[in-house]
Amino acid sequence: MFATVPNPIPARMKGLNRAEICDVNFQEFVRGWQGGTDAKPAPGEPILDGSALDARGFRELFESQLISRHLDLMARVLRVQNKVFYTIGSSGHEGNAMVARLTRHTDPAFLHYRSGGFMAERFRKLPGMDPIMDSALSFAASKDDPASGGRHKVWGSKPLWVLPQTSTIASHLPKALGTAVAIEQARRIGHQLPIPDDSIAICSFGDASSNHATAQTAFNAAAWTAYQKLPAPVLFVCEDNGIGISVKTPQGWVARNFRERADLDYFYADGLDLAAGYGQVQAAVEHCRGTRRPTFLHLRTTRIMGHAGTDFEIEWRPVEELCAVEANDPLLRSAAIALESGLMSQDEILALYEQTRRKCFAAAEDADRRPRLQSLDEVMAPLAPYHQDKVEAEAARFDYADKRLQVFGGEAKLPEKQAPKHLAIQINNALHDLFAKYPEALLFGEDVAQKGGVYTVTKGLQKAFKGARVFNTLLDETMILGLAQGYANMGMLPIPEIQYLAYFHNACDQIRGEAASLQFFSNGQYRNPMVVRIASLGYQRGFGGHFHNDNSITALRDIPGLVVGCPSRGDDAAMMLRTLTALAKVDGRVCAFLEPIALYMAKDLYEAGDGGWLTEYPSPEKFIPLGEGRVYGEGDDLVVFTFGNGVPMSLRAARTIERKHGWKVRVVDLRWLAPLNEAFIREQAKTAKRILIVDEGRRSAGVGEGIITAVVEGGYGARPFRRVVGADTFTPLAGAAFLVIPSDEEIVAAADSLAGEKAR
Numbered sequence: 001m002f003a004t005v006p007n008p009i010p011a012r013m014k015g016l017n018r019a020e021i022c023d024v025n026f027q028e029f030v031r032g033w034q035g036g037t038d039a040k041p042a043p044g045e046p047i048l049d050g051s052a053l054d055a056r057g058f059r060e061l062f063e064s065q066l067i068s069r070h071l072d073l074m075a076r077v078l079r080v081q082n083k084v085f086y087t088i089g090s091s092g093h094e095g096n097a098m099v100a101r102l103t104r105h106t107d108p109a110f111l112h113y114r115s116g117g118f119m120a121e122r123f124r125k126l127p128g129m130d131p132i133m134d135s136a137l138s139f140a141a142s143k144d145d146p147a148s149g150g151r152h153k154v155w156g157s158k159p160l161w162v163l164p165q166t167s168t169i170a171s172h173l174p175k176a177l178g179t180a181v182a183i184e185q186a187r188r189i190g191h192q193l194p195i196p197d198d199s200i201a202i203c204s205f206g207d208a209s210s211n212h213a214t215a216q217t218a219f220n221a222a223a224w225t226a227y228q229k230l231p232a233p234v235l236f237v238c239e240d241n242g243i244g245i246s247v248k249t250p251q252g253w254v255a256r257n258f259r260e261r262a263d264l265d266y267f268y269a270d271g272l273d274l275a276a277g278y279g280q281v282q283a284a285v286e287h288c289r290g291t292r293r294p295t296f297l298h299l300r301t302t303r304i305m306g307h308a309g310t311d312f313e314i315e316w317r318p319v320e321e322l323c324a325v326e327a328n329d330p331l332l333r334s335a336a337i338a339l340e341s342g343l344m345s346q347d348e349i350l351a352l353y354e355q356t357r358r359k360c361f362a363a364a365e366d367a368d369r370r371p372r373l374q375s376l377d378e379v380m381a382p383l384a385p386y387h388q389d390k391v392e393a394e395a396a397r398f399d400y401a402d403k404r405l406q407v408f409g410g411e412a413k414l415p416e417k418q419a420p421k422h423l424a425i426q427i428n429n430a431l432h433d434l435f436a437k438y439p440e441a442l443l444f445g446e447d448v449a450q451k452g453g454v455y456t457v458t459k460g461l462q463k464a465f466k467g468a469r470v471f472n473t474l475l476d477e478t479m480i481l482g483l484a485q486g487y488a489n490m491g492m493l494p495i496p497e498i499q500y501l502a503y504f505h506n507a508c509d510q511i512r513g514e515a516a517s518l519q520f521f522s523n524g525q526y527r528n529p530m531v532v533r534i535a536s537l538g539y540q541r542g543f544g545g546h547f548h549n550d551n552s553i554t555a556l557r558d559i560p561g562l563v564v565g566c567p568s569r570g571d572d573a574a575m576m577l578r579t580l581t582a583l584a585k586v587d588g589r590v591c592a593f594l595e596p597i598a599l600y601m602a603k604d605l606y607e608a609g610d611g612g613w614l615t616e617y618p619s620p621e622k623f624i625p626l627g628e629g630r631v632y633g634e635g636d637d638l639v640v641f642t643f644g645n646g647v648p649m650s651l652r653a654a655r656t657i658e659r660k661h662g663w664k665v666r667v668v669d670l671r672w673l674a675p676l677n678e679a680f681i682r683e684q685a686k687t688a689k690r691i692l693i694v695d696e697g698r699r700s701a702g703v704g705e706g707i708i709t710a711v712v713e714g715g716y717g718a719r720p721f722r723r724v725v726g727a728d729t730f731t732p733l734a735g736a737a738f739l740v741i742p743s744d745e746e747i748v749a750a751a752d753s754l755a756g757e758k759a760r
Helices: 018-031 055-079 094-102 116-125 131-139 173-189 213-227 253-258 274-291 319-327 330-341 346-368 376-380 388-396 401-408 423-437 461-465 477-489 501-507 509-515 570-587 646-661 678-686 704-713 734-739 744-755
Strands: 155-157 162-165 201-206 234-240 265-270 295-300 441-445 470-472 493-498 530-536 563-565 590-596 630-632 638-642 665-669 672-674 691-698 721-726
Touching: 018 055, 018 319, 018 330, 018 346, 055 094, 055 116, 055 131, 055 274, 055 330, 055 346, 094 116, 094 201, 094 234, 094 265, 094 274, 094 295, 094 330, 116 131, 116 155, 131 346, 173 201, 173 213, 173 234, 173 477, 173 509, 213 234, 213 477, 234 253, 234 274, 253 265, 253 295, 265 274, 274 295, 274 330, 330 346, 388 570, 401 423, 423 441, 423 461, 423 570, 423 590, 441 477, 461 470, 477 493, 477 501, 477 509, 477 530, 493 501, 493 570, 501 509, 501 530, 509 590, 530 570, 563 570, 570 590, 630 646, 638 646, 638 678, 638 744, 646 665, 646 691, 646 744, 665 678, 678 704, 691 704, 691 744, 704 721, 721 744
Parallel strands: 201 234, 234 295, 265 295, 441 470, 441 493, 493 530, 530 590, 563 590, 638 665, 638 691, 691 721
Antiparallel strands: 155 162, 563 672, 630 665
């Protein structure tokens, strides 16, 4: 306890909120200080006897703490005037400035929202930067905000290697670990990092978040790497303030939970005391950088002024408890150190305190006068960049002929010189091609290496490109996608595999909340280029049930900015993969490639032995532009819109329909499910007399709604149409599975019903 806070609160303070009380507490504490020394430490001398922190460092850390505090106080005052829009503060956590001081600005940092002290201190690493003005612009949601361009209050900076986060609840830990692994992976594949080779990744979070499943998967994966002696230099910084919004963390829980955890090296530091805590933080940072092992820094903090400006703690927390918490304000201890050491006088401290206040309010008023986002186009500009000419040039680029010959074993063995093959083999050929083209490409997931995947789609890749580029991961989809983000952060081209679509849902937030949002919340400064391959959809025979026949596509299509492709045949798959990797490479896009499991080995179309679903391999300069579909037939009597498994089903049904009704049928394979090419859909619908949508997604949430919307908004909604869709149910086992997803017979039956309606 470093301050004496009257209890009960004096009458003159009863009308004040807790932020104002903390403000008054600091000033009264400094004015009421008694004691001190005439001696004043030199800049390079310890601030107190036995401290690892020198006087110069202490002064700067104290200044950073004050910046962080006054940004919080400013936000509480100006939020009610609608001049700032964020009040989750850093008060009580200002000791994290020590982590910033002891690390480098080239150490990638993934921070939680109480990181004002860290940011203020990291700004010292590069000259000419202003933490107060930059933060004020972010608080004000100004277009001039250098972190997010006014899209959110984030702690982020491109030059300072702080990758922006929003209100994370541990979702950033997997990608922080992934970045640490990527730093070391670069050596093994000869990749040039954008940061020094001995960098570490920093990740901060609260004690409550440490219990989250996403956090636990990162801790487990970190220990898994260390157990195998694989370097993973990540510094997990658990800022333990003892409470999560209103739920208290049991005293001693964090230490008990992590201190003895094998292969996660534990350090404790007092974040409330700069003089004592500095050496403890230093030991953790040096250990992490030197050993390249995952390191857990348990940083003692407190939380004053509530969770956010809307959290009126006095309504649910005893005043005596609040006073005790506020008495442990780290700024009181820092003021005591400054006075006790003789470094600063009372007047100097108070002058610096008020000077910092004035700077924060002046910056906020300036930021309030700056323009904010005014149009939808402005808001969405960084979400999904697409430079079509550059993407298509990259997709068509073929300048690796020698490497390709080496990979495939000579001219005669090139895949385009072989007989037509099925989907799985052509995807495999395309992956070999892409790995020859992109030396920075990595493929990883469960069972993808020696086994070649559960469907042999990645067979031979590890042998051709070695274990540093093609490797198995632990069975954890969250961490697979976290690794992908880490590799992308370090300039590599990750192609992770998710073994089944249902398994993606276990880890969806790594794409929805993290990977796909990064360009948006960094105003395009950071990107997560990747192509996520997912064995998908239904119609498996002999091996099924919900987890292996998942037709839930909507969760993917609902993610802003995500590109979703779904081939139905081998040549399309190869050319679409080239486009997707080009999108990732050129525009940093996050892409998902849904591979229909039931079509992997499909050879025939109409009858056994016809080979109608085998395709030739397209030469390496060929690609399919984003949004371009494939059209089978020229008929207008019935136009069928479909994708994936629906394509061969519809082609088979079309033969029956043509014989039965004398119609000419056109089948349209969309190929691209997000974004849907609405112009292409309307063009195909324009001359249709009847429209049929075959969508193996679920009735209430599939692809069909998007197709119908495009048709109706294009003015063609009066045409007779039907949907053949999956039922709103999970998929059962065995033959019952085929009762809940579309069939050839249902397509024919839908056409029969259309025959009774007047065509346009």
